[in-house]
Amino acid sequence: MLVNLNGKLVEKEEAKISVFDHGLLYGDGVFEGIRIYDGNIFKLQEHIDRLYNSAKFIMLDIGMTKEQMIKETVRVVAASKIKNGYIRLVVTRGAGDLGLDPRKCPKSFYFIIVDNIKLYPEEFYKKGLDITTVAVRRNISEAINPQVKSLNYLNNVLAKIEAINHGRFEAIMINNQGYVTEATGDNVFIVNSGALYTPPTYMGALEGVTRNTIIEIARKLKIRTEEKIMTRYDLYTADECFLTGTAAEVIPVVKIDAREINGGIPGHITKKLIKEFRKQTKILGVKVKY
Ligand code: PMP
Numbered sequence: 484m485l486v487n488l489n490g491k492l493v494e495k496e497e498a499k500i501s502v503f504d505h506g507l508l509y510g511d512g513v514f515e516g517i518r519i520y521d522g523n524i525f526k527l528q529e530h531i532d533r534l535y536n537s538a539k540f541i542m543l544d545i546g547m548t549k550e551q552m553i554k555e556t557v558r559v560v561a562a563s564k565i566k567n568g569y570i571r572l573v574v575t576r577g578a579g580d581l582g583l584d585p586r587k588c589p590k591s592f593y594f595i596i597v598d599n600i601k602l603y604p605e606e607f608y609k610k611g612l613d614i615t616t617v618a619v620r621r622n623i624s625e626a627i628n629p630q631v632k633s634l635n636y637l638n639n640v641l642a643k644i645e646a647i648n649h650g651r652f653e654a655i656m657i658n659n660q661g662y663v664t665e666a667t668g669d670n671v672f673i674v675n676s677g678a679l680y681t682p683p684t685y686m687g688a689l690e691g692v693t694r695n696t697i698i699e700i701a702r703k704l705k706i707r708t709e710e711k712i713m714t715r716y717d718l719y720t721a722d723e724c725f726l727t728g729t730a731a732e733v734i735p736v737v738k739i740d741a742r743e744i745n746g747g748i749p750g751h752i753t754k755k756l757i758k759e760f761r762k763q764t765k766i767l768g769v770k771v772k773y
Contacts, residue, residue: 487559487595498594505588506575510635512591513537516729517570518600519560519771520764524570525729527553527769529692537631538574545574546591553769559595560771569600569730575634603731607652608757611737611749612726614653614666616715617645621656621664621687629664629687639667653726655718655739658687663713669728670694671736673721674752678707686712693727693760696767700759706752715740723750725757732764733757 486498506512515530531549538545545552556572572595579588619642622628627635639656646654646667655671656664664687665671672681672694679701684690701708711717718724724736724744733756735749744750 484596484598485559485563486597487555487593489592489594490555492559492562498596500575500592500594501578503578503580504575504592505577505579505585506573506592506634508581509576509583510633510637511541511543511585511588512573512575512634513541513543513632514571514573514634515632517556517572518729518764519565519568519570519597520768522566522771522773523765523768524556524560524771525764525768526692526696527556529695530572531556533632533690533692534572534574537633540628540631541633542585543574543576543591545593552593555593556595557769557771560597561773563597564773565597565599566773567600569598571596571598573634600730603734608732608734609749611735611744611747612652613738614655614736615646615649615651616657616718616740617642617649617654619645619654619656621658623659624685624687629689630684632689643667656687657715661714662686663715663718664688665691666726666728669726669731669734671718672697672725672727673713673717674723674750675717675721677752678709679752680709680711680713680717682713683710691727691729693729693732696760696763697727697733697756700756700763704755704759718742723753725749725753733760 518525574593577588577592622638642654670691719742
């Protein structure tokens with residue numbers, strides 16, 4: 484494991500940050516999770532674009548251009564020699580005083596961790612997940628907008644805790660109007676009568692890079708694909724269901740709140756999309772010269 488600590492490449496043990504950093508004190512910062520597949524940083528540009536949009540929303544000056552950030556990311560990946568792994572890119576408000584005022588943090592701080600990824604057991608991809616909806620509601624857009632990938636993940640952590648308390652691996656979060664948003668760290672899709680549906684991001688979901696890749700793939704495969712406002716009814720009665728995310732990739736869901744989906748086995752459109760997605764991961768993105 485190697486870390487780019489604000490421009491300096493260091494080992495894990497040396498990668499330390501100030502206890503006065505507002506990223507730690509207030510969750511004041513933004514981040515990205517990115518995958519490396521066979522030396523290809525999958526959709527790096529898209530992740531950097533989202534990072535800068537998140538930063539803009541919270542009025543955080545990253546202090547470097549997107550091109551420089553891409554260079555710094557590629558540099559640490561090359562130095563790590565990791566060809567298949569995970570990148571965690573974090574930008575914090577930086578060190579300040581103990582008050583909230585971000586103006587007291589003169590300079591933002593970034594770090595980029597490159598690590599091996601522990602994939603979910605292959606069994607989950609073959610058999611599918613049994614998940615639950617939870618009582619914790621997704622943040623409303625007027626509070627911390629879920630389209631911002633900020634360091635404030637307590638809303639998602641609380642949903643995850645609730646799922647675990649129910650003996651489930653993952654949760655689907657509903658918004659305060661009763662509409663389906665997303666899972667705690669993944670977007671959600673359903674298939675109905677051969678068409679693919681996912682909730683619009685304004686309902687309270689992050690615009691996932693994997694989500695967008697799946698939409699592109701589905702459209703190329705001539706599968707009708709639409710953003711659709713959904714309730715739990717749509718989940719329970721779906722022909723197929725799956726989650727998408729950088730870490731989880733594309734993972735089938737076979738049970739939601741004790742209702743079986745597709746007789747409890749992954750559906751064929753889901754399997755087709757997984758196959759196509761895996762091909763794309765090695766093609767789209769930035770190739771690293773090691
Ligand atoms: N929703 C949330 C809340 C997330 O944190 C993530 C990223 N882990 C996703 C969806 C999926 O986004 P992506 O495909 O870009 O990883």
